[in-house]
Amino acid sequence: MHLQAEHPGSLAHLACDPFQSRGRRHAEPPAPTRNAFQRDRDRIVHSTAFRRLVYKTQVFLNHEGDLFRTRLTHSLEVAQLGRSIARALGLNEDLVEAIALAHDLGHTPFGHAGQDALNECMTEHGGFEHNLQSLRVVDTLEERYPAFDGLNLSFETREGVLKHCSKTNAEQLEQAEPGGVARRFIDRTQPSLEAQLCNLADAIAYNAHDIDDGVRSGLISTEQLLEVELFAHYHRQALGEHPDLLGKPRRLLYETIRRMLSDQVYDVIDTTRQAVAQAGVQSVDEARLAGPLVGFSPAIKARSAELKKFLFAHLYRHPQVMQTTGQAQQGVRELFAAYVASPSEMREDFALRADAHRSVADYIAGMTDRFALREHERLTGRKLL
Structure with a gap:
């Protein structure tokens, strides 16, 4: 049987091993196929x-x-x-x-x-x-x-x-x-590298899909988003390679978000490999003691924070969203009291x-x-x- 060679940048030695798990609160026999x-x-x-x-x-x-x-x-x-x-x-x-x-x-x-x-x-x-x-x-x-x-x-x-x-x-x-x-x-x-990774994937996902939903709803516009460098960079890049997208705003938005997502993913991969190499950790337990190791580069982190700030101000605090937010909060309070x-x-x-x-x-x-x-x-x- 030939095993695939491990990628030279692999962190497999720091991956949680399901067969070395710290277990469940109630002991159970292992499953035969999982x-x-x-x-x-x-x-x-x-x-x-x-x-x-x-x-x-x-x-x-x-x-x-x-x-x-x-x-x-x-x-x-x-x-x-x-x-x-x-x-x-x-x-x-x-x-x-x-x-x-x-x-x-x-x-x-x-x-x-x-x-x-x-x-x-x-x-x-x-x-x-x-x-x-x-x-x-x-x-x-x-x-x-x-x-x-x-x-x-x-x-x-x-x-x-x-x-x-x-x-x-x-x-x-x-x-x-x-x-x-x-x-x-x-x-x-710190938690496992897998848990750290999920925290970052969560932020990458909601920044991207909230752009899509925000534009689809009409509460924010592409013109507003062009003030945010993380978005504007990939918007320019998409138009530069596909100028015909200027007349296809929905496809242009998708292509911009796709590029933004991909580069953030590649950035996390490269930055995490560098951080692990610099920390010199050799085991899962050492990784937990080393401080956060999964993350963005400083440049992408700053741009991501700028986008998050924009979405907070222009989407999450949009008057229309706030109106429904207020009613929803009232409903929860009244349910609780009842x-x-x-x-x-x-x-x-x-x-x-x-x-x-x-x-x-x-x-x-x-x-x-x-x-x-x-x-x-x-x-x-x-x-x-």
Whole structure:
């Protein structure tokens, strides 16, 4: 049997090995045909929370258009970008895919507007963080197996799902799981290179698809985007090679975004190889102690930050988006108040839980946009949006 020669720039020696995983919280025999990370990915894809992502807001509410991204399509784009980069670097593609597909499972209906409102409602009850909620989904809230709650994913996938975590929540998680997935937030160490890669693929994906959705919606224009160097550079490049695209604005936009995505991916690959070489790390454990190793070059990082700032000011804070954001936040607050006042309005297994406020937060966070709107109308008699 002939094995393919390893790429000279491969970081395969720093890839997480599914056969050396730190394991699951509940011991299970290995699957006969799948490694640990492949099994995690399959459990995520078959979960209820994953299916709900198709009706959860990315930027535009689900009813506003058929072609705008949802949390589901965003997660698929992150997985595609992540796997492409992982393959080039020799990292574990299955782990990257599992993390990417699970990273937004805890997001509320109505996007960041819903998250902010739910955090406000939970101020005196531990707050609400969507990354922590994603971990709660895969650890506790999914109900699929007879012997345990949650999906019982491997440590490495769970670590990647918990992208951010406040110190207070990290300390609480550490008490429940000493040396577990929250330990790095206390020790200030890094997650696996696969988890670091997913964080960056997430940013690359949403910057690109929010341009597409923003222009499609009419809320931002190509002329405005030409003020942003990251976009303008590839727009000029596309027109220089294909001047006929001037009369085909949709194709020109796609070609600009395609080039922008590709160069960001190549930049991450080259920059990460250089960072690893400079750090001199030789093992997965050494990589965790070396500081962030997966990243952009300084030039692309600055341009990406400029684009993100533009999108925040001109798209995420556009008056039309803010109008629906305000209504969505009002809806979440009113749902929260209604369920706290009358828990029996929730599904029975949520209504009977002892921690009433956290139970309400879990129930609302699990809703799709349209279910939240139906529940709000049922409980208040008023239609939102």
